[in-house]
Amino acid sequence: MADSSHRDMNGDCVVEYDASLARSRCYSEKGTTETVSAYEVIGPGQLRVTPIDAVTGQAKAPPTEMRYRIDEDWLLIDRQFAPSASSESKQPTALRSVSVRVGAKDNAHCDPHGETHLRVGRSPASSLALSVPRGWQSFLVDPAANRNLARTVDKNLFIGAFVPIDTKAQAIEPSQLIVVVDDVRPGPVPVRSFEFKSVKERFASELGAARLTCDQPDRACAFLQMPDGVQIYTELAIVNGRVVMVSGTDRQSQSDGLSHLEKSVGTFVQRLRSDNTK
Template sequence: MMSRQGSFWCPPARFPLAACWRRESRGAMCLIVPALAALVLLSSAGAAVAASEDIALRGCWRSQQVRVTLADGTHREQNGDCVIEYDGSRARSTCHGSNGKTETLSSYVPSGPGQLRVTTLDPVTGQPKGPASELNYRIEDEWLLFERQLPASAQASPTGKQPVSLKSVSIRVSSGTTKGTECRPRGENPLRVGRMPTSSLLLTLPTGWKPWNVDPATDKNLGPAVNSNFFVGAFVPQSANFGSSGPVQFVLVLDDTRYGPIPVRPAQFADVKKRFIGEMPGSRLSCDDQDRVCASLRTPNGATTYTELVNLNGRVAMVTAASQNDSIDTLRRYAARFVERLRLDNQR
């Protein structure tokens, strides 16, 4: 059972190093179940419909976040290791998951300004696999955003948990035509285990660190710390010591989804910083830059955490270093190494 500190949920004594986070309604662990995966793939492929009239759509886009809104008003954050490629007549969505690679092919026609009509096709015969669906889209610089209302037939459930709409954001992989094999899923990720939604953020491990192979979906302590965010990974020093409750120190890297499927620009990041400061009562603010905010916190169980939020081309990465013994300065150095790698790996 997690203990409560104000509006935070803090780890129990046996797991002293997990940070305290505001716990939000999340339902299940946001795994992409097959039915929702099909809906996401269909909608993602459909984003290419207007390519024949909008040259800016041509090329390749990588999925960053899909928000599924349910009939009871709650929502689930989803994402897969997926890309969408189209050439003006057909769109192909390719994803890598636990069952390998899957592809979805669709045809499309424009149905109005910023509106698309999509038909999923059999990849072998090229014939329609079902009725056409409608969605709205827009392009903002390097981002593709779309919305789709799901048909009534997909809402026949008495639980109130049936999906009723989707919103998503993807980022351009390459401008114009795709080069070589760039438009492809990234494949197996050695930095994490489990089947939680996949972050689009790249990370090369800093020297001296290794993955801590723990699955937030099954770990009752790390799970609440990850919450509905996308798990990039948890990491420990190469020579890490482990106690009965876990490693003596670790770094947790998350792709923060709370701001929705939108590109986080400087104006939005100002709001992100305000929210972060408001969620950290009793913390000490140690940086406040245009694209970065930092704070440290001493938890009730004696652990110290240091957290940075950094804006990486529209995605907010959350890097937390935690320890039972290390000083704030040491934790700051730990986090800085991961932030530096994230900046280098995700520069445009």
């Protein structure tokens, strides 16, 4: 933004490219919308993109130019906007995005995820897929209305919160809770083992009273025992170029709380990886 702030956003979108056209389909609570743009490469790493009418093929707006880079399976786009007259303005000065290639052999990959029924609230959603593991159910609470959940989600992309399937629907603070978020702090870049090193360094610097329990090229874990007996286990992991944070809370003060939480959190990490394989 012109005032030096930035905003993390995400859309439930897929884009199909051919030699000259890009067809984008995006899902929102209002339904699915489709836009078509013509594009041409005008120089190394440079694109000119023109929105067009899908029926007539005529331009709907003036063309814009942007930079692009292909990094393995990821497409990175950088678009600059005209500067605002005010340094305090919330008008964007740049838009940076990252998208990942998916296999065309599965038709389901060519459509947005649509309504997942995993979460409620208006906070930005992740584009990572997740099917709920057996024995668990969604805990449909808006992070904006729950202080503890809001603290865990922070400014990240909320995927969902989950409780054991036998948890009472009216529970305000369930005895066991899993929270899954898409960590946006690495920025609009693909995260692999090399980039994950800085993620782990930041994670270690933020541990406080928690202790690190694993440090692997694609995974970092920490465990915290609260004075009131509440146990919290958090795992960061790479999933399809993104960093997911899965946090498990146990309020039952079990003697084997760590191993129990490791198993529960690990189940969700494994499911995320299997649901998002290319």
